[in-house]
Amino acid sequence: MSAGPDSTHVSSLGKGDGLHQQVIASFPLCDVTEADLTQNPQFCKLLATLSQHVDPTGLTFPLKKELEKTEQKLQSQRRHWLHSESLHKGLQEMIQDHCIQKQHATVPPDQSMFYETMEKCLLVAQCVRQLDPSSAANQDQPSVLGLNPQQILELMPSEKNVQRMKHGLLRELEKHLKKKCLSLLAYYQPEWESESEGLKNSKLSHLSAQLDIGKRRAESLKDTCRENSVLLQRQTQLYLSELIKCIQLLQSLILDHKLRIQTDLDRKKLDYFEGKCDLVLQKIKTEMVGIQLDTYTVDSISAHRKIREKLESALKACQVEKHSVELKLASFDILGKEFEALAKEYCRLRQEIDVNNWALKSSPSAKDK
Template sequence: AMSCSESTNIKSFAEGDILHPQVLALFPLCDLTEEDLSQNPQFCKLLVTLTKHVDSTGLTLSLKTELEKADQKLQSQRRNWLRSQGLFQTLKEMIQEHCVRRHYSTVPPDQNVVHTFYETMEKCLLVAQCVRMLDPSNSTQKEQPNILGLEPQQILQLMPLEKVRQKMKQSLPHELEKHLKNKCLSLLCYYHPEWENKSENLKCTKLSYLAKQVDKDKKNAESLKESCRENKILLQRQSQLYLSELIKCIKLLQTLILDHRLKIQTELDKKKLDYFEGKCELVLQKIKTEMVDIQLDTYTPDTISAHRKIREKLDSELKCCQEEKQGAEVKLASFEILGKEFQALAEEYGRLRQEIEMKNWALKEFTQYSNK
């Protein structure tokens, strides 16, 4: 059970929005926001309680202690391996540099001792490598078959003479120190190019501070990595907040579109209708203008005067015809008053007129033929 003081501390620690960033800093790997903590205060208290039992990576304290011990042991073994591996690589570099110098320059007679030294060291390294390859691994229960049927003792017989080996071992520390010193001076010149032309004593003096400078640069690099990691976490959180706000804006925009689409469409249709009405009115006015232009081009002053005279003549003829029509209508009315007897007389009169016209025509024709 949790004590009263611990509960009070957790409550005071988890209360208020200003403390939420501290809770988030204790769990940088969790995908949480301040809004999540403010909406779930009990969960925030749980996270604060977990900080007493786990670290920022989520490991328990006991497991973290075991992990630190295993890491220390691993680092110790790693340092031992790196020490032997570094020494081996340095010896190979010395042999390679000697081969290069010997290839590009003529070795004076007094350098035969140096050549013997490097040759002996190379043979010893090769024999040691072969023996190690022939030696079965300690991690396997079954013995591995030897390469080409060779035994380590057969390879050890290829070692140089004991006297030559002892002489090489006596000279090895000095040569190794000389080689490492040259490498350190080269590293110093890389860090400080202005020291390249200085004396060797000054370089050696400056070399004593090189380790501190390298360590300082390493710490700066680690600090920059940590800063980059924090900035990355901050960027992820800001990106999440940005995306959440963007989603809210998109939803709000969708709501505005759905709610006001018909209203906007109606206003747009009204404006389009007004536009088309105005355009139609403009087209009608243009048509009227074109009609007036056609009339003006068709009816010139001379044409209008001629049409006026024609109209006057037609009006006079129409007036005469109307008068004749009225006279005929009066006569017809007077004839209709006399009745059916007058109609028989009129028909007889019409028949006699036709006979007279026929006889006149026949007489005329007869007269024409007689004269011929």
Template sequence: MFVGIETTNILVLGSGDNLHQQVLASFPLCDVTEEDLTQNPQFCKLLATLTQHVDRSGLTVPLKADLERAEQKLQSQKRQWLRSESLHRGLQEMIQEFYVRKHNSTVPPDQNMFYETMERCLRVTRCAKQLDPSSTTSQDQPSVLGLTPQQVLQLLPSEKNVQRMKQALPRQLERRLKEKCLSLVSYYQPEWENESEGLKTNKLSHLSTLLDKDKKRTELLKETCRENTVLLQRQTQLYLSELIKCIQLLQTLILDHRLKIQTDLDGKKLDYFEGKCELVLQKIKTEMVEIQLDTYSLDTISAHRKIREKLESELTACKAEKQALEMKLSSFEILGKAFEALADEYCRLRQEIDMKNWALKELTKYNEK
């Protein structure tokens, strides 16, 4: 029975690509692509079923209703707080402006009494409220300086002055709020600033409607912006995936093409470098010949060549002699240490013979003299 209901819900949404598009539109915050839904049809059916119970933000229908009621209650309490806060700040601004006027010029006594009474009432009421324990806690709060709210309330002005202040306050406050509202109208539409006060007052009555329209239009633009952002992210992911595939294909083509022509390219490079080396060698030889011609004459060069040939022939002969002696020395080394001792003895005897021959020659020279 449940399977039949689920199938009916999915058929109501759509089928095929249309179903995928509707599922993606129903879950804009879900990072899922159409390809994922195509590869996972059961997951797509699950999401299509969830669209009957979940909104676009992912909240269930009962939770969404509770959230809306909580938001309405919060907005109501916020409006009440803003109303009282606006009145309190308006009164504070009126007092500040009064003291500025009093500092710059002389004010009538009735105004002086009115504003002083209002300021004193605000201060006393605020202090009494601070001393009054909160209604949200059952614990007793310690008193400040041992004072109670009743003791502070005794500092209020006389009842007569308070009544006079209360009678004049609505008119003054209404005038103050009207000026601020007209300033708000001028700020909202600067072209209305030069119009008459009656026309501004008439437009002020429609200001809330205009602000609601602007707010709705702004929210609609924000929602459109979020949808466009999600769409842009999906398109970017799709674009990047396609781009990666193209890059991989290009890499494959480049590697295949390079492997095919690499041999010919290496051969051509080798021929080029061989020719370049040969050219450099010929240039070096030419430079050497030019240096020789600039340094020596033809006769000197021919003499140097003969000397070089003779020295090379003598060097060749010395190398051959050296090689022969090395061969003899290697053959003597084969005889071992016994032959080494005989060779040392032979060297010693040769040295003695040479010394005696030298002494004999010297003696002969001395006798001849």
């Protein structure tokens, strides 16, 4: 039931590929492709609706306004801090330059007094700032070395020296800043280093504008690089998806081709192995015939034939004897168990006779006879 307003709202955004392109353009940081939006139409509709309430970074418009106000306030405070910090750094650089100059040349006493007074004032101010707790700090925090800001202020130079230093500070600071600007100009445009002082001053008045132009150009190039990076990432994803499709298609073609030729390949392999087996069998038979020819000569074959004839005749005689013995045994079986007992007794007596004959033959008296 709620699909009516949403569909009307989405239809006003676009349809089909146009809607997909608009959604992708509205969320450049979102890793979404047209294939994802096509496969998930409801998700595409949701993103199209969200694009009317959020910016490309994902922030809502009210939050974006608050963020811009906060950034403006932060920029103002940052500029104020940078102004104080750059001034402090400039004064420290002036003191360092004076110390270096004293090591290489003789410095007038007034100039030495000026820089010594400025250095003491900076040190006292820095110590006072370190000892003065802020409103956010713990009020019960112990002071450093038991000192308080009032004790440090007593170390300030005399009021006369301070006033004299303040009177010439702006002039000296202006000279120092101008010197730094000229060095920056020489670095930014080396070809202007050989120009006259007036031309350098004229070029120096336009240096900030040129630096702003260069900064904007660098930011534009950075944005272009970021856009190109996003575009490259999308094109890489599209390339990888197409490459995967090509690989899948190639795999299917390889599988179909392999299945078609597998039967012919198996048949050829079978014929090959059958032919190889026949060849091996023929070789085995040849070797067997060769071994037989080397083993059985004409003389050995005739001797084997004579041995076979003798063995066969002996076998026939044994078979005849066996047949006669079997007939006798059959006749003995007819006589019954009484004859079997007599036969056993006869066998026992015969064995005793044999044993006694052997004993008589083995006795010493029998050997002497």
